Amino acid sequence: MLRNPLxxxxxxxxxxxxxxxxxxxxxxxxxxxxxxxxxxxxxEAEGDSILALLPDRLQAEVxxxxxHNRQVRVVEAMTPVQAAGLFHFMSxxxxxxxxxxxxxxxxxxxxxxxxxxxxxxIRRLASYEEGTAGAVMTTDYATLTPGIxxxxxxxxxxxxxxxxxxxxxxxxxxxHHKLEGIVPLKRLIMASPRSLIxxxxxxxxxxxxxxxxxxxxARKIDKYDLFxxxxxxxxxxxxxxxxxxxxxxxxxxxxxxDILKFGGVxxxxxxxxxxYWQSGIVGVVRRRLPWLMMLLLAENFTYPVLRxxxxxxxxxxxxxxxxxxxxxxxxxxxxxxxxxxxxxxSLNEIERGDTWKVLLRECLxxxxxxxxxxxxxxxxxxxxxxxxxxxxxxxxxTILCICVWANTIGALVxxxxxxxxxxxxxxxxxxxxxxxxATGLVIYFEVAIIIFHPSSH
Amino acid sequence: MLRNPLxxxxxxxxxxxxxxxxxxxxxxxxxxxxxxxxxxxxxEAEGDSILALLPDRLQAEVxxxxxHNRQVRVVEAMTPVQAAGLFHFMSxxxxxxxxxxxxxxxxxxxxxxxxxxxxxxIRRLASYEEGTAGAVMTTDYATLTPGIxxxxxxxxxxxxxxxxxxxxxxxxxxxHHKLEGIVPLKRLIMASPRSLIxxxxxxxxxxxxxxxxxxxxARKIDKYDLFxxxxxxxxxxxxxxxxxxxxxxxxxxxxxxDILKFGGVxxxxxxxxxxYWQSGIVGVVRRRLPWLMMLLLAENFTYPVLRxxxxxxxxxxxxxxxxxxxxxxxxxxxxxxxxxxxxxxSLNEIERGDTWKVLLRECLxxxxxxxxxxxxxxxxxxxxxxxxxxxxxxxxxTILCICVWANTIGALVxxxxxxxxxxxxxxxxxxxxxxxxATGLVIYFEVAIIIFHPSSH
Numbered sequence: 001m002l003r004n005p006l007x008x009x010x011x012x013x014x015x016x017x018x019x020x021x022x023x024x025x026x027x028x029x030x031x032x033x034x035x036x037x038x039x040x041x042x043x044e045a046e047g048d049s050i051l052a053l054l055p056d057r058l059q060a061e062v063x064x065x066x067x068h069n070r071q072v073r074v075v076e077a078m079t080p081v082q083a084a085g086l087f088h089f090m091s092x093x094x095x096x097x098x099x100x101x102x103x104x105x106x107x108x109x110x111x112x113x114x115x116x117x118x119x120x121x122i123r124r125l126a127s128y129e130e131g132t133a134g135a136v137m138t139t140d141y142a143t144l145t146p147g148i149x150x151x152x153x154x155x156x157x158x159x160x161x162x163x164x165x166x167x168x169x170x171x172x173x174x175x176h177h178k179l180e181g182i183v184p185l186k187r188l189i190m191a192s193p194r195s196l197i198x199x200x201x202x203x204x205x206x207x208x209x210x211x212x213x214x215x216x217x218a219r220k221i222d223k224y225d226l227f228x229x230x231x232x233x234x235x236x237x238x239x240x241x242x243x244x245x246x247x248x249x250x251x252x253x254x255x256x257x258d259i260l261k262f263g264g265v266x267x268x269x270x271x272x273x274x275x276y277w278q279s280g281i282v283g284v285v286r287r288r289l290p291w292l293m294m295l296l297l298a299e300n301f302t303y304p305v306l307r308x309x310x311x312x313x314x315x316x317x318x319x320x321x322x323x324x325x326x327x328x329x330x331x332x333x334x335x336x337x338x339x340x341x342x343x344x345x346s347l348n349e350i351e352r353g354d355t356w357k358v359l360l361r362e363c364l365x366x367x368x369x370x371x372x373x374x375x376x377x378x379x380x381x382x383x384x385x386x387x388x389x390x391x392x393x394x395x396x397x398t399i400l401c402i403c404v405w406a407n408t409i410g411a412l413v414x415x416x417x418x419x420x421x422x423x424x425x426x427x428x429x430x431x432x433x434x435x436x437x438a439t440g441l442v443i444y445f446e447v448a449i450i451i452f453h454p455s456s457h
Numbered sequence: 458m459l460r461n462p463l464x465x466x467x468x469x470x471x472x473x474x475x476x477x478x479x480x481x482x483x484x485x486x487x488x489x490x491x492x493x494x495x496x497x498x499x500x501e502a503e504g505d506s507i508l509a510l511l512p513d514r515l516q517a518e519v520x521x522x523x524x525h526n527r528q529v530r531v532v533e534a535m536t537p538v539q540a541a542g543l544f545h546f547m548s549x550x551x552x553x554x555x556x557x558x559x560x561x562x563x564x565x566x567x568x569x570x571x572x573x574x575x576x577x578x579i580r581r582l583a584s585y586e587e588g589t590a591g592a593v594m595t596t597d598y599a600t601l602t603p604g605i606x607x608x609x610x611x612x613x614x615x616x617x618x619x620x621x622x623x624x625x626x627x628x629x630x631x632x633h634h635k636l637e638g639i640v641p642l643k644r645l646i647m648a649s650p651r652s653l654i655x656x657x658x659x660x661x662x663x664x665x666x667x668x669x670x671x672x673x674x675a676r677k678i679d680k681y682d683l684f685x686x687x688x689x690x691x692x693x694x695x696x697x698x699x700x701x702x703x704x705x706x707x708x709x710x711x712x713x714x715d716i717l718k719f720g721g722v723x724x725x726x727x728x729x730x731x732x733y734w735q736s737g738i739v740g741v742v743r744r745r746l747p748w749l750m751m752l753l754l755a756e757n758f759t760y761p762v763l764r765x766x767x768x769x770x771x772x773x774x775x776x777x778x779x780x781x782x783x784x785x786x787x788x789x790x791x792x793x794x795x796x797x798x799x800x801x802x803s804l805n806e807i808e809r810g811d812t813w814k815v816l817l818r819e820c821l822x823x824x825x826x827x828x829x830x831x832x833x834x835x836x837x838x839x840x841x842x843x844x845x846x847x848x849x850x851x852x853x854x855t856i857l858c859i860c861v862w863a864n865t866i867g868a869l870v871x872x873x874x875x876x877x878x879x880x881x882x883x884x885x886x887x888x889x890x891x892x893x894x895a896t897g898l899v900i901y902f903e904v905a906i907i908i909f910h911p912s913s914h
Contacts, residue, residue, distance in 0.1 A: 166643075167643050186642065189614065251712075255712040285829075289826060291793070292786065293830070296782070296830060303842060306777065320763065320777055323781065331890065332891075333749060343717055347710075349733040361741075437785055
């Protein structure tokens with residue numbers, strides 16, 4: 001069932017022996033992603049050679065699976081005519097992306113060899129703003145008109161199928177290219193051949209807009225379990241489709257991006273979408289430094305707090321020894337809460353009207369956690385660290401207060417951010433942690449003053 | 458094109474006036490997800506009533522989109538015969554999930570009203586272990602045999618289509634139900650009616666295994682841009698399929714779960730998959746407490762370090778004032794690094810052989826960041842906080858060392874975890890932060906000793 005893949009060394013032999021026909025035959029039946037994998041496993045130059053000698057359609061399919069640097073390299077090694085042939089067979093969204101990575105002069109040379117409609121399609125797709133539906137959509141979808149019969153439609157689709165990304169869904173358009181309905185292939189083969197398309201088409205459609213954020217469009221595809229979503233411009237004219245596989249890629253990238261933001265790396269969408277190795281160290285430093293500087297600025301508030309309460313430290317022996325432990329715990333509790341809230345917001349489980357309920361819930365959770373951890377802290381400070389009861393009580397009470405406080409802040413900040421239209425995942429764990437640190441110290445020392453009544457002079 | 462949705466108040470009127478036919482007509486054309494949304498927007502009892510009076514097929518489709526609690530409530534309000542009818546039309550994977558939420562006795566009553574094959578199907582699907590492909594796959598796919606013609610195949614599919622989740626792909630099986638090939642509907646309509654299935658079917662297939670982790674299967678669907686993946690048992694017998702929309706749901710849940718782990722919430726798969734509101738506060742506390750306790754334990758290492766170096770603090774004025782700021786910065790730098798590494802690992806940009814390259818890269822990044830932040834710290838301590846140069850130099854040098862150290866740790870821990878087969882996302886930011894805190898203090902005081910040469914007695 002699953003064919004044994006030809007091992008890379010065997011492939012190398014075929015390549016060196018110039019057995020191009022043998023190579024073409026071998027690859028002919030493989031999934032393009034498998035072919036791409038084999039190419040990646042070889043030496044760079046060998047992989048490029050293999051890619052260059054694949055038959056047209058397969059080459060175009062495999063191109064979509066290889067990394068962007070290789071795509072650019074291979075195209076730059078081709079003649080303009082060869083490259084134009086590749087573009088002709090490539091899926092429309094992938095070739096537009098590739099064009100955006102090539103040198104402008106080179107692109108002109110290549111496009112000169114294509115028909116005008118194709119040239120215009122490539123230019124148009126490549127011009128959409130990064131991050132929008134327009135930038136990820138493809139234009140090789142099948143269209144039908146409402147007045148034709150099912151038999152005529154099937155004939156048309158049979159004819160167009162080789163050039164279309166998909167014919168599993170056809171899009172029914174009026175003379176102005178406005179979308180009127182959608183016809184799943186399933187429905188076509190089940191219908192009587194004499195029915196008209198307008199009789200069987202699905203009119204209730206979920207659509208995307210060409211300037212809509214690509215993550216929003218991907219979420220629609222996810223929510224409605226769509227195979228593909230039609231993309232319309234401001235005049236309701238159909239301009240492209242986004243397919244489920246692209247949606248999955250979008251969501252995967254955006255969600256790993258959230259992990260980055262959550263870890264406090266600069267929230268720069270273009271850089272975040274870059275692969276790990278792509279930026280040089282200078283680029284990485286440039287991305288991380290702003291946040292670290294900002295957090296350093298925020299963290300510096302602990303200094304005046306400590307200075308202000310320094311006299312308490314002078315009066316109460318060993319009070320300083322617990323500081324990192326206490327604010328560390330506050331930071332951890334806040335971090336947990338932020339993660340939970342961000343997830344709840346991102347899965348739409350927490351909605352607009354829920355703010356007070358969430359705060360109450362997190363506050364109570366902090367109370368319970370604080371009571372338990374505070375008890376642990378109390379006994380830890382006295383029995384393990386040998387501190388007298390007053391100091392141990394201080395530690396216990398502070399842990400309790402810090403947990404309540406950190407949970408409340410950890411919930412409040414992402415909720416407020418969401419309300420203000422800021423991406424809550426940008427409110428990273430470090431940000432919350434830092435907020436909790438300075439205020440946690442205030443709590444510690446104020447409670448200490450209450451417990452120890454040190455005289456200040 | 459997009460129909461104006463009937464407003465919920467109007468819907469309520471129709472319901473109260475008993476206009477069931479009107480309601481059925483209205484809903485007839487809506488996407489089931491839209492219907493589910495409208496139901497969620499209504500009062501609970503009203504929503505349940507609407508759901509109950511939908512026509513069979515639509516009701517079954519809408520059931521897949523409503524939340525699990527409502528599913529259970531509605532089924533429990535039905536008679537066993539009605540519920541059996543619902544099960545008959547529901548997609549096979551969703552009904553198996555629903556069965557697992559119902560009371561065992563009730564399930565027996567309901568299943569008694571179904572044909573044996575259906576009963577067995579439900580029982581089998583419901584028995585697969587949570588988190589495996591078996592637990593998410595569905596069994597309502599279309600099968601063909603290799604020896605029939607395309608014409609016969611199309612006739613068969615037309616007949617079966619209403620009962621199948623999808624006929625966009627048909628699975629070709631031998632007499633033992635072993636998978637031989639896959640036939641996209643597109644290929645069927647393009648082929649000559651007299652061709653045999655075995656001549657046109659696709660033999661090179663990507664498959665999943667029934668006990669395979671569901672995330673692994675979803676990633677295959679993502680990687681190969683599949684519409685659906687066939688799932689086989691240990692004998693290569695086809696037992697079900699997982700579709701792209703289920704894959705998207707799986708990946709979405711698993712990735713938001715990563716945010717939770719990264720924030721330091723307990724990595725409990727079952728609980729993490731639960732919606733935000735589902736657990737009571739006790740449940741939430743139970744999930745977060747273990748981690749907080751563990752982190753408290755880890756953080757407590759700062760205590761003996763501070764005690765050990767307490768004498769340095771007594772000798773060097775104001776040295777304590779910078780402590781939270783320094784270890785906070787270390788924690789932030791480590792947090793950034795961990796997030797970046799986790800992302801790189803999860804997108805497979807960082808591979809096994811890359812460990813040393815990554816460490817070197819992160820170490821150098823830490824060096825650059827540390828040099829810049831250290832300079833800022835130096836000038837901050839002297840000019841803003843008025844400390845003498847030696848202490849300011851201590852702060853600057855410590856920031857430098859801590860950045861290099863935190864970046865190295867932040868890269869090393871997830872890489873080692875991955876090597877050991879532990880999920881690196883579990884190595885949450887709080888864990889790294891805590892590791893960096895105690896060691897950061899050691900660095901601070903050791904450098905202080907070098908700079909200040911305090912005499913110890």
